[in-house]
Amino acid sequence: MMVRRWTRTSKLFTGGTGVVALLLASVPLVFSPDIVQKTTTLLILVLLAAMWNALAGYGGLLSVGQQAFIGLGAYGTVFFAGFGMPPYIAMVVALVVAGSLSIPISLFALRLRAAQFAIGMWVIAEVASIAVRLDQDLGAGTGISLSQLYQYDPNYRQAYTFWLALAFTAVFLAALFFLLRSPLGASLQAIRDDEDAARSLGVRVTARKRLLFVLAGFGCAAAGVLIVANTLFIEPSSVFSVQWSAYMIFMVLVGGLGTFEGPILGAILLFAIQTTFTQGGPWYLVGLGATAALFALLLPRGLWGTIEERLGLRLLPVGYQVVEKK
Amino acid sequence: MSVANAILQGIFLGAFYAVLACGLSLMFGVMRIINLAHGDVAVLGAYLVLVIVQGTGLSPLLAFVIALPAMIALGYVLQLTVLQRALKAGILTPLLATFGLSIVIQNLLLLKFSPDVHSLGASAGALTTESWNLFGSITISALGLVVLAVAGVVFTALHLFLSRTRPGWRMRATAEDPDAAELIGIDSRHVYARATAIAVAIAGLGGLFLAIRSVFDPVSGPTQLIFAFEAVVIGGMGSLWGTLLGGLALGVAQTLGAQLNPEYAALSGHLLFLAVLILRFGGVRLVRFGARA
Numbered sequence: 001m002m003v004r005r006w007t008r009t010s011k012l013f014t015g016g017t018g019v020v021a022l023l024l025a026s027v028p029l030v031f032s033p034d035i036v037q038k039t040t041t042l043l044i045l046v047l048l049a050a051m052w053n054a055l056a057g058y059g060g061l062l063s064v065g066q067q068a069f070i071g072l073g074a075y076g077t078v079f080f081a082g083f084g085m086p087p088y089i090a091m092v093v094a095l096v097v098a099g100s101l102s103i104p105i106s107l108f109a110l111r112l113r114a115a116q117f118a119i120g121m122w123v124i125a126e127v128a129s130i131a132v133r134l135d136q137d138l139g140a141g142t143g144i145s146l147s148q149l150y151q152y153d154p155n156y157r158q159a160y161t162f163w164l165a166l167a168f169t170a171v172f173l174a175a176l177f178f179l180l181r182s183p184l185g186a187s188l189q190a191i192r193d194d195e196d197a198a199r200s201l202g203v204r205v206t207a208r209k210r211l212l213f214v215l216a217g218f219g220c221a222a223a224g225v226l227i228v229a230n231t232l233f234i235e236p237s238s239v240f241s242v243q244w245s246a247y248m249i250f251m252v253l254v255g256g257l258g259t260f261e262g263p264i265l266g267a268i269l270l271f272a273i274q275t276t277f278t279q280g281g282p283w284y285l286v287g288l289g290a291t292a293a294l295f296a297l298l299l300p301r302g303l304w305g306t307i308e309e310r311l312g313l314r315l316l317p318v319g320y321q322v323v324e325k326k
Numbered sequence: 327m328s329v330a331n332a333i334l335q336g337i338f339l340g341a342f343y344a345v346l347a348c349g350l351s352l353m354f355g356v357m358r359i360i361n362l363a364h365g366d367v368a369v370l371g372a373y374l375v376l377v378i379v380q381g382t383g384l385s386p387l388l389a390f391v392i393a394l395p396a397m398i399a400l401g402y403v404l405q406l407t408v409l410q411r412a413l414k415a416g417i418l419t420p421l422l423a424t425f426g427l428s429i430v431i432q433n434l435l436l437l438k439f440s441p442d443v444h445s446l447g448a449s450a451g452a453l454t455t456e457s458w459n460l461f462g463s464i465t466i467s468a469l470g471l472v473v474l475a476v477a478g479v480v481f482t483a484l485h486l487f488l489s490r491t492r493p494g495w496r497m498r499a500t501a502e503d504p505d506a507a508e509l510i511g512i513d514s515r516h517v518y519a520r521a522t523a524i525a526v527a528i529a530g531l532g533g534l535f536l537a538i539r540s541v542f543d544p545v546s547g548p549t550q551l552i553f554a555f556e557a558v559v560i561g562g563m564g565s566l567w568g569t570l571l572g573g574l575a576l577g578v579a580q581t582l583g584a585q586l587n588p589e590y591a592a593l594s595g596h597l598l599f600l601a602v603l604i605l606r607f608g609g610v611r612l613v614r615f616g617a618r619a
């Protein structure tokens with residue numbers, strides 16, 4: 001018997017992601033701004049799915065309030081750009097400030113269990129949303145646009161935003177990938193599989209969960225920054241909407257909770273559904289909700305988890321495999 | 327005086343939250359799960375009453391009596407199809423499944439009833455219009471009194487059911503230890519289904535009060551769920567009478583906040599909820615009283 005991480009497929013695929021990233025980077029040079037904007041949306045979905053999965057899939061923390069960080073990242077950008085900061089600098093500052101808020105929040109949120117954590121985070125998002133609504137300078141309830149971005153030519157603006165989205169997504173996915181592969185990652189996967197057993201083996205469960213919570217806080221803030229850069233206009237009722245949590249839950253559950261590749265697959269699926277049913281509408285949401293519930297009940301490992309189990313396929317190696325020695 | 331009036335109105339409002347939270351509290355107490363579709367179930371109840379009122383011209387209270395069997399049946403179905411399976415699959419699955427269900431209910435209601443806002447206030451007649459003034463500044467509305475009285479009756483009835491009847495004993499035994507309860511011949515599936523049926527029926531009553539005292543639309547559910555959950559947590563999870571007190575405290579916090587600025591109503595309720603969570607779970611320990619063993 002021997003333990004291995006890499007297989008031929010996973011070596012090929014991990015090398016392949018570099019090529020995919022390069023190909024993606026050239027999207028704004030080749031395609032029309034419309035496609036660039038759509039691809040930006042896809043990258044935001046991938047980022048959101050990966051971050052929600054980091055929380056729920058590895059930390060066992062089911063949050064229905066990650067829109068708090070999305071909204072704070074988006075409104076933070078408008079806020080700092082309003083001080084005369086160049087808009088792209090304001091985005092980075094907003095990301096850092098909104099993401100950092102996850103540290104004080106984690107001090108008490110991580111003491112809550114299951115539903116208390118889920119709804120506690122939701123209430124935090126509601127409080128953040130009300131705080132924005134009370135601020136006339138941020139457009140109160142009617143929304144505000146990131147007018148400072150209008151100074152750029154639309155084609156360039158779209159391209160810059162896309163590259164920023166690609167950079168953020170790559171950085172956060174890579175951070176999660178290396179985190180899961182590090183010795184810390186082994187303890188995270190142990191928590192995912194059995195929290196009590198992990199604790200009894202000496203894993204510092206709360207410290208590990210805090211790491212994931214802060215990572216997800218920064219990641220969702222980054223998504224919020226990208227949302228305002230991509231759409232140029234935000235309002236509290238949409239950017240702080242619990243609908244973001246619904247999307248994240250759908251992507252992760254369908255893709256595969258607690259797998260690295262699954263949420264990416266889920267994001268691509270959601271993106272495909274959204275582009276097909278451009279009208280949106282209630283039936284589409286009925287379908288999303290029902291699918292998420294059915295996956296939770298009937299196929300809890302999601303599409304990718306099931307594929308992985310059946311075929312023994314590993315594309316991005318974050319775990320170990322035991323194989324017969326030849 | 328206006329503060330006294332605000333507190334009184336808060337108690338009336340809080341009695342409504344307590345009714346809304348009652349079923350959530352019962353389900354948590356018996357099964358240790360939180361139904362994230364609870365608010366949507368209440369709104370579904372409101373629509374059911376609306377349909378009956380529009381179809382028959384009955385008063386909303388009578389229409390609720392007709393809707394009651396349907397709500398009870400819905401509770402059984404919910405338990406047997408979704409929750410029973412979710413219960414066996416770990417602590418996150420019931421949350422995920424009921425969150426999905428919540429989206430389904432909201433959007434089915436949107437499809438059937440459009441996003442228009444509805445209210446049953448007008449069809450409830452004198453119940454919503456009658457009110458009395460005390461000392462000029464204190465208003466006692468008939469509706470507030472009725473909701474408060476009904477909340478008292480619901481909580482007392484549920485308490486008597488749990489403490490004085492055989493099905494109630496079985497429910498408490500199952501809540502305490504489902505495996506041990508199975509050993510003495512209690513079918514936990516049956517007990518859970520009954521608890522969910524009661525919870526859904528009381529949620530429907532909450533929906534009725536929502537519809538009479540204000541307005542509702544297909545996406546009103548999540549807000550009701552948040553308020554109901556806040557009442558449960560403020561009162562202490564797992565305690566039935568605590569939920570009644572939690573509801574009243576939430577209502578008073580909201581009306582007092584609204585005294586300062588109408589926009590602070592929901593905010594002050596949220597802050598009370600977060601403060602209770604922080605106090606109960608310790609947040610950061612700033613002061614250490616010696617070393618703990």
